[in-house]
Amino acid sequence: MTQEELRVGVVGAYRMGADHVDRLAHHILRARVSAVVDVDPLRAAEVAQTAPAAESFTALQEMLDADAVDAVVLATPGFLHEEALLRLIHAGIPTLCEKPLTPDPESSMRVMEAEAVSGRQLIQVGFMRRFDAGYRQLKAVIDSGEYGELLMLHLQHRNPSTPPGFTNEMIINDSVVHEFDAVRFFTGSEIDSVQVRVGRTTSLAAPGLQDPQQVVIQTSSGLLADVEIFCSAQFGYQVRTQAVFERGVVAVGEAGSWRSPRMVAAALPWTRASSPVFGMPTTSRCRLGSMRCTRAASPGPPHGTAMPRRPAARQAWQARAVTVSSAWSLRHVRSSTGDGHPAA
Ligand SMILES: NC(=O)c1ccc[n+]([C@@H]2O[C@H](COP(=O)([O-])OP(=O)(O)OC[C@H]3O[C@@H](n4cnc5c(N)ncnc54)[C@H](O)[C@@H]3O)[C@@H](O)[C@H]2O)c1
Secondary structure, eight states, X not given: OOTTOEEEEXXXXXXXXXXXXXXXXXXXXXXXXXXXXXXXXXXXXXXXXXXXXXXXXXXXXXXXXXXXXXXXXXXXXXXXXXXXXXXXXXXXXXEEEOSOSXXXXXXXXXXXXXXXXXXXXXXXXXXXXXXXXXXXXXXXXXXXXXTSSEEEEEEEEEOSOOOTTOOHHHIIIIIXXXXXXXXXXXXXXXXXXEEEEEOOOOTTSOTTOOOSEEEEEEETXXXXXXXXXXXXXXXXXXXXXXXXXXXXXXXXXXXXXXXSOTTXXXXXOOOGGXXXXXXXXXXXXXXXXXXXXXXXXXXSSOTTOOOOSSHHHHHHHHHTOOOOOSHHHHXXXXXXXXXXXXXX
């Protein structure tokens, strides 16, 4: 080990944990996986073998006692986070904790209080969307005021399937938790109220799961955000956000699939040629990027265009609200390999 290398322990070595080990071992500079912990000894050893010189342990405390790490990635299920985080705070180990921090406010407060007592900010929750290029670009558009005030957010979060033991509560505190963070990130406001509505349930959900659900969030600044959460959507992993401004609409994540370059952002300025009302953007243009801006260029219907015959198209033409059809991205996702992650 050189002095500059950060020794990282990954705790929980199944889906997310193994991903983290791979990223840290093979894609992150000046970090190495020095320890892999899993209650399943075979799993811990198997994943440790994928990282050069990593030791395997079956308990977090064993790893701490061996003084084997400078930092930790915690990737056990959320209901186990509190105990692990309290140990890590006590040991003074900086930790990236997979979401959720914990499944309920009381245990989260206990963790935050312990961290405050330690006098150091040690825990970061893995809300990775804040670091996606498309999300950052949308945040910059919001902050710039280019299209006026942000009025509403429409968010969609779809996963192919749920892991065993996934509950209705986890749909909110394990999955929609990403959207709670996204709303706070985009608006800079705290969330005042949350309403969860359940309608029709897919026959393809695990027994007892009410899926999909609709969540309406209101921030302290009055902004409304609606979330479609659908954890048994079968076709793949799809995360999309549409931001409605006073003078335009900006969408992130139209390309949608886990395997596609979904967050390679490119702002496509609205032009008449790309208006979906008067001609869908070409597939190749869609593929260019995941962030698309559409806005009304001038008062009144676009110049030089005949009023469409179909009532729906006419309404859109008159309102000059240029919305983007989801047909392309749905087609794309359905034809993708479909190996998206389970509920995230
Ligand atoms: N950021 C995202 O998009 C995203 C996506 C999926 C999951 N997650 C989060 O990642 C975390 C892990 O999820 P997952 O799907 O990988 O879970 P998983 O159930 O697939 O794997 C958890 C692993 O932890 C091990 N484990 C259980 N108890 C342990 C203990 N006390 N000590 C050490 N290991 C223990 C299990 O044996 C298993 O190997 C959860 O918090 C989940 O919400 C985040």
